[in-house]
Amino acid sequence: MSELTIVQAVNRGLTEAMRQDPDVLILGEDVGINGGVFRATEGLFKEFGADRVVDTPLSETGILGAAIGMALYGLKPIAEIQFLDFIYPAFDQIVSELAKFRYRSGGQYPCHVVVRAPYGGGIKGGLYHSQSTEAYFAHTAGLKVAIPSTPADAKGLLLTAIHDEDPVIFLEPKRIYRSVTGEVPDGDHRVPFGSARLVREGSNVTLVAYGAMVPAVTEAAETLANEGISAEVLDLRTLVPLDEAAVVRSVEKTGRAVLVHEAARFCGFGGELAAILAEKAFFSLKAPIARVTGYDTPFPYALEHVYLPNPEKIAHAARSTVRGG
Amino acid sequence: MSELTIVQAVNRGLTEAMRQDPDVLILGEDVGINGGVFRATEGLFKEFGADRVVDTPLSETGILGAAIGMALYGLKPIAEIQFLDFIYPAFDQIVSELAKFRYRSGGQYPCHVVVRAPYGGGIKGGLYHSQSTEAYFAHTAGLKVAIPSTPADAKGLLLTAIHDEDPVIFLEPKRIYRSVTGEVPDGDHRVPFGSARLVREGSNVTLVAYGAMVPAVTEAAETLANEGISAEVLDLRTLVPLDEAAVVRSVEKTGRAVLVHEAARFCGFGGELAAILAEKAFFSLKAPIARVTGYDTPFPYALEHVYLPNPEKIAHAARSTVRGG
Amino acid sequence: MTNGGTVAHSDADPAPEGDGFPRDRRLEAYRWMVTARVVDERALSLQRQGRIGFYAPLSGQEAAQVGAAYALRPEDWVFPAYRELAVALVRGVPLRSLFDQLVGNSADLSKGTQMPNHFAYRAQHFVSASSPIGTQITQAVGAAMAMQRRHDRAATITFFGDGATSSNDFHAGLNFAGVFRAPTVFFCQNNQWAISLPRERQTVSATLAEKAAAYGFPGVVVDGNDLEAVYRVVRAARLRAIAGEGPTLIEAQVYRFGPHSTSDDPRRYRTDSQVAEARQRDPILLLKERLLSEGLLDAASEQELWESVRAEAARAFEAAERAPPLDPHTLFDNVFATPTPRLAEERGEYDRLVREGLGKP
């Protein structure tokens, strides 16, 4: 066990995987001598060399295309996209190729690439260093989507991703890269996909979140507890596969749901969660399902504090849901 | 009035707009002398010349980038993407640039491009000539999304799109390009954005659809009527702006909703509709909200009849919803 | 040997010695070219009869494809576009397998997931083709970088058209290959058309091959109607690649005789006389003349060859047509290695529908 930040845990996960398996390699912009702009790959270039920690030209198209080719040949490439906001030049390779290779070849060509990208707001990054567009990937059949919120999960989900057989979009909550610390098991620590984390038990309302919103939701639950409202908190950990059973079970118990993400609301992941609940937990629901999310605007710069969900907004929504406000 | 197919109505809409305004121009692959692979631009090259009906090199990145530059300068470009499946090389220009220009410049640079693309399955097109990924665009703040299902709406929504001040993703249901015909007003016919079409009144259940699913849903409603189930059918016409009021009003009346689209279910547009209903029509809901959609697989080739929603599946879901099955 | 799949023994393994096209395999190569032409004819007519849904003919490009394929070794990997049927044939993919794919039956190795022409044959290192233009180019570079890292003496080759030189992946792929000296052969079949767009309006450079200079490696133009010329340049490029000297861009100049695909009407954008002119340099004609003049072929054996190929193709297609259709449940396979709970649930939902008499296959 070591006490680590999230970004350190990512670094440990990468180191562990690269030591285990010579087929694991990293490619991306500034991942080598510079150690990544967030230092997630710090030290790896020195330990594993330029052949396994590959600084690429400035082309996400190239990074993903090359990673896919490597994966088809049998390597286990990890592609780092510097910010999720810059993944779009690679979108064609991701949705048309990576997601569909296994399917379209009838299973002849599995294509296992892990795409790591820091995502999310709260760092004063403006429109292009803040987005959470996990819904695009969750909607794309053939991709798995993992989003850790703790150091232990960051390492454990990352190692699971690297050992998976399918493509994984691995989104790292950069806002809490360094602000959240925690104990992380040494060695080959793995956290299974498709299993939500019960952060806090409760009986009046279920708060569902992932990534950087988990600390905000947890804080809201504490506030609510002081007011006599018992909130259950679920951290989804992976959006695909989704632990639907855990979400449904919790809402069957509490009868109320508040769905939280920082992405824009319209057609965001909260929509899927609401649809699942409105179908599968319908008869247990005691109140309208609430969403606390980013607004349907591009991500702002000066006003990001207005845009982002925060513990107050979440607690407020939970209160209204419980009190029927 | 003329009796037209959908693709003819699109062609009339384009012709009308280009005659009205010399700033309107079209660019895309094979749109010129070839008249478009679906013949949507037939005759336009001859009437308006190579300067206004521009055959481009094979680059969607270039098409969108150039269209955006033209729009910034004050022209009204219409970009044709040959199949929606091929829009991804332009995804960066669409989500990072087109959607955000007005916002990020504080309103200094509006950026009005209409992006036309045939979308959807049912034509034996396999993975890459069948997709419905409207949810990606609906989730992207700053884009409007229109999807006609009748010839009159095809022309009317297209003319509204061309005269709008914002970017519009205009998705054309290629499966019913020629199979659906109808009366289309001549001249400058416009259909407002954000106003759903009440296709059929009903009292037991609301069926919500758009594009090529509208005929399927309508057929299901007829089957249901014969069984004594009165289904209301709504055609959304635009996903952004969405006529939430119409959807909520209808479900407040019927108490039941079946949401239909051919895109994959997970995180699809049905999720947003369900979330809206589970929040705003909650107290009227008498049954779980059902979704009839494509499955969460890539779009298949040989098995597309298994994949796609059809009148039987829709009627079945509506029946279960009404009878509590 | 490389990753995973074993390369099936292939009669077509040329194990080329010397620089020229092996004399004793010319007739065999000719047979492949004829086979491709016969498949084209047959497939176009099958499509008209509604027995297959779509087809993209390669007529005019036989020498380019067969010549390139002969220059490869089994351990090389092919990253094709959608028009590389003749490459698949030479690699050893049985005609029957190709037809299984056109039909989308239960024997199709791609499980009927793809439109006709989008082949994938792992045993022959023939990577799954997709429709989006250009995407295979960067992938071929990545696979070549993997070969480098594994110290495998092999190369990748990627096939694409003149239109694809405008794609994002062309730029990224060639640039990466230059920077990483990837053992890749970029094989552009310039058939003069990207659907209706003529080559001159795709880009302004005098040749497509010269675009390689922007990425720091050589580009070569070759007469794509000349089997042996193609063989020589691809072989040289391959040797350069595996010697660690980096990639090569080859532009094989050909002409697309047929429509872009069965959905296309080329008379909208080009004249028959243009096509007739191009057909004077039909690669099959050119090779036939050579073989006749060298005495490797005579009128009778030539006639016989076409007939036997036609018969073989007819048999293979009929077998493919008779194969059982796909089990509808395969719809849910291969999305992931193991289905997610959501997919399992949807499969169950489908089963229920079938049980209730709906959506039957």
Next chain:
Amino acid sequence: MTNGGTVAHSDADPAPEGDGFPRDRRLEAYRWMVTARVVDERALSLQRQGRIGFYAPLSGQEAAQVGAAYALRPEDWVFPAYRELAVALVRGVPLRSLFDQLVGNSADLSKGTQMPNHFAYRAQHFVSASSPIGTQITQAVGAAMAMQRRHDRAATITFFGDGATSSNDFHAGLNFAGVFRAPTVFFCQNNQWAISLPRERQTVSATLAEKAAAYGFPGVVVDGNDLEAVYRVVRAARLRAIAGEGPTLIEAQVYRFGPHSTSDDPRRYRTDSQVAEARQRDPILLLKERLLSEGLLDAASEQELWESVRAEAARAFEAAERAPPLDPHTLFDNVFATPTPRLAEERGEYDRLVREGLGKP
């Protein structure tokens, strides 16, 4: 006159006559270069003090930017990346406006929507910059195609870095420009680095300029530390463009003296001595020496110039800092021309929160 906005009268309008840099404007140009350098110094220190959130310095690129900007006319359109502050200055954007953007206050014309350095000034035809690398390149080509269609005698110029030559939009933009003979000047500031990646590992071509050949038009290398040389090539390229002769790619060779941005620590990937060597050809030093030798400047006036620029910058920044913050409701503006019902509802939701004492600005 072009679309919409009027070009504000700008002192910097060079109306260049003759081919050389107008002698009577050299001192003015020097002042702009000094201003840019002063802004860099100031912004870096303000960022350290937490008074602005981010900054990307342009030190080392002043001559390239100022030289290029002087070669333009007001009716030309500029498509910048995020480092083109000196171009904005020469175009006539007031220092105060630039600082309003760095601060993101209520006076910022972009309404505080963007990170520092991502400028947009319609009146000066300085198009809104974004972070994604390269996207402005195709847009500049599109605007140039619009100028063609309107028969406006104007050109577009787009600024980008060495790293951006690897982008999709570089390839698509140059190819479109070649095919459509768009009146565009592609101005690449090769500052030798794309964050930590040195130029030699970005691409293998000997120069970046030579990449133009792949698209059928000329590429020119110019010493980007030489104001006048830059002016001459950009002016020539602009004249070529408006004469209908098509685009030009210019590679201005410079060196990035500072960090990539305030988030970057360049010592991780380059040595101080490399930087020191590059600084020997500091463009400001070079021009200063020339002005001194020509008697257009002396030690005293030079000293005075720096001081007055520093004072001006300080005043402008303080004014920007004192400007009122943004009204939080502007969050919901400019998503669309008119808010959709959904946005109106969310705005109302926000108002309710504020009324209930939550999420106050």
